[in-house]
Amino acid sequence: MNxxxxxxxxxxxxxxxxVAPSFNSALGVSLRGIASRSDLAGLLRAATPIGSNRDRAAxxxxxxxxxxxxxxxxxxIVTNGTQSALLLFLRIHAPIGSVILAEHLSYGVLSNLARxxxxxxRGVPLDSExxxxxxxxxxxxxSSPVALYCNPTVHNPTTSTLPAERxxxxxxxxxxxxxxxxxxxxxxxxxxxxxxxIAALVPEASWYTMGMTKCLAQGIRVAFCVIPKGIDxxxxxxDVGRLSYWLPSPLSxxxxxxxxxxxxxxxxLGEISRECQRRQELACDLLRNFPILCPPxxxxxxxxxxxxxxxxxxxxxxxxxxxxxxGSAQFITEVQGKGVNALRLSLSSPSxxxxxxxxxxxxxxxxxx
Ligand SMILES: Cc1ncc(COP(=O)(O)O)c(C=O)c1O
Numbered sequence: 423m424n425x426x427x428x429x430x431x432x433x434x435x436x437x438x439x440x441v442a443p444s445f446n447s448a449l450g451v452s453l454r455g456i457a458s459r460s461d462l463a464g465l466l467r468a469a470t471p472i473g474s475n476r477d478r479a480a481x482x483x484x485x486x487x488x489x490x491x492x493x494x495x496x497x498x499i500v501t502n503g504t505q506s507a508l509l510l511f512l513r514i515h516a517p518i519g520s521v522i523l524a525e526h527l528s529y530g531v532l533s534n535l536a537r538x539x540x541x542x543x544r545g546v547p548l549d550s551e552x553x554x555x556x557x558x559x560x561x562x563x564x565s566s567p568v569a570l571y572c573n574p575t576v577h578n579p580t581t582s583t584l585p586a587e588r589x590x591x592x593x594x595x596x597x598x599x600x601x602x603x604x605x606x607x608x609x610x611x612x613x614x615x616x617x618x619x620i621a622a623l624v625p626e627a628s629w630y631t632m633g634m635t636k637c638l639a640q641g642i643r644v645a646f647c648v649i650p651k652g653i654d655x656x657x658x659x660x661d662v663g664r665l666s667y668w669l670p671s672p673l674s675x676x677x678x679x680x681x682x683x684x685x686x687x688x689x690x691l692g693e694i695s696r697e698c699q700r701r702q703e704l705a706c707d708l709l710r711n712f713p714i715l716c717p718p719x720x721x722x723x724x725x726x727x728x729x730x731x732x733x734x735x736x737x738x739x740x741x742x743x744x745x746x747x748x749g750s751a752q753f754i755t756e757v758q759g760k761g762v763n764a765l766r767l768s769l770s771s772p773s774x775x776x777x778x779x780x781x782x783x784x785x786x787x788x789x790x791x
Contacts, residue, residue: 437770439698440770452681465676477678479495485648489619497650498647499646499647500647501647501670505535507631511629515568516568521542521565521566525545525546527580527753532571544565545754550715552584553592567601569601575609579753579766580715581722584617584620592620593623605620605621607631621648626652629647629650630648632645637691701770705723705778737765740785740788747765748765
């Protein structure tokens with residue numbers, strides 16, 4: 423992309439949260455809290471696989487608004503982010519050469535992780551409400567998948583939230599075909615009223631993961647996972663449990679635990695939520711005449727392009743004016759899959775509301791309907 427001549431750069435490619443105003447002070451208070459811990463040296467001596475009981479109790483508290491049914495912290499493990507959790511899950515449940523299903527468009531990194539794990543992804547068709555249960559069932563019959571990766575709450579990239587009836591239908595189909603589920607809900611706490619996780623409907627065969635990337639900070643590298651009910655952790659992890667690539671750094675984890683316990687993580691989440699709301703309202707106002715999907719507090723929006731303006735033309739055209747966005751092709755999960763001529767605009771990653779305004783104004787002038 424040629425952005426060299428642009429005087430303004432608005433990067434709307436990555437879905438990172440806006441910086442919360444109280445982040446620095448919250449970090450200072452929490453780091454001082456950790457520094458006063460009498461077990462600090464022991465804490466850093468070695469990483470604790472899955473986290474300590476204290477960390478897992480904090481994780482349970484954090485997850486409770488979205489997953490009250492999870493029971494006690496014995497089902498929770500901590501990893502150094504969702505990507506590691508997903509790779510761990512694939513290593514455990516998806517043998518090399520097996521097939522997994524995922525929404526036809528989804529988290530862009532999924533296809534890289536699947537390649538690394540030696541598994542093939544087939545994309546489940548979507549409509550405006552998300553994954554279509556009949557299509558999921560068809561692919562279960564056709565492809566004998568071992569697992570489903572899904573992101574049903576404010577889906578990346580289309581922003582749809584799967585309705586409760588579909589979650590129930592998908593859970594029933596997964597159970598019937600013996601398909602394990604990896605449910606990724608990084609935005610869950612920004613949308614606490616979304617229907618219950620699919621994982622809660624098939625607790626015996628699901629991993630549910632909520633990373634801290636969107637609701638605290640990507641650089642902290644901590645994700646909480648709820649593993650299947652009734653299975654003990656060493657048994658679920660098997661040999662992969664001995665590898666260290668997925669373990670959280672003890673310092674990062676201690677920080678997250680401290681911030682949940684002292685309530686500052688929740689304060690930051692509230693600030694992120696309010697800033698997302700401001701940006702979403704601005705976007706809905708500026709692009710009111712465009713076919714966009716952008717629910718309240720969404721970190722990104724989905725813009726369907728008219729047939730005469732393809733994403734292959736529009737993405738570089740916007741880049742030449744300094745506005746960086748992603749086209750639907752970047753979210754295709756199946757090797758032979760096709761894009762849908764749409765753009766994902768991240769509203770949350772530009773550093774200010776003013777930059778979001780400038781980026782969206784440029785988009786509104788460059789794309790005419
Ligand atoms: C759907 C989805 N899952 C997970 C992540 C983040 O993963 P991690 O916890 O490894 O930062 C992202 C984006 O950054 C995402 O869009």
